[in-house]
Amino acid sequence: MRNSCLVCVRKHIAKAIILLSESKLGYPQHLYLALGNLSEAEDEAVNTYPAFANRIRNCRLRIEKGECVDLLELIQESLLLDLEE
Numbered sequence: 001m002r003n004s005c006l007v008c009v010r011k012h013i014a015k016a017i018i019l020l021s022e023s024k025l026g027y028p029q030h031l032y033l034a035l036g037n038l039s040e041a042e043d044e045a046v047n048t049y050p051a052f053a054n055r056i057r058n059c060r061l062r063i064e065k066g067e068c069v070d071l072l073e074l075i076q077e078s079l080l081l082d083l084e085e
């Protein structure tokens with residue numbers, strides 16, 4: 001199992017934000033790359049922050065259903081986790 005890294009979590013979420021934007025600009029295959037990055041963010045978080053990993057997963061599942069999700073909220077939440085340590 002990998003150690004949790006909030007910097008890596010943020011990196012994957014940021015990539016997902018960019019890819020989701022590109023998926024709406026004529027690159028529909030980028031949606032799946034975004035979902036993959038969210039899955040990586042989950043994997044990075046799960047060992048130390050299981051509740052946060054579950055929140056990332058729920059956002060990913062909502063995106064899979066076609067719902068709009070503000071992923072910047074996840075980055076903000078990860079910053080708050082840093083302050084708790």
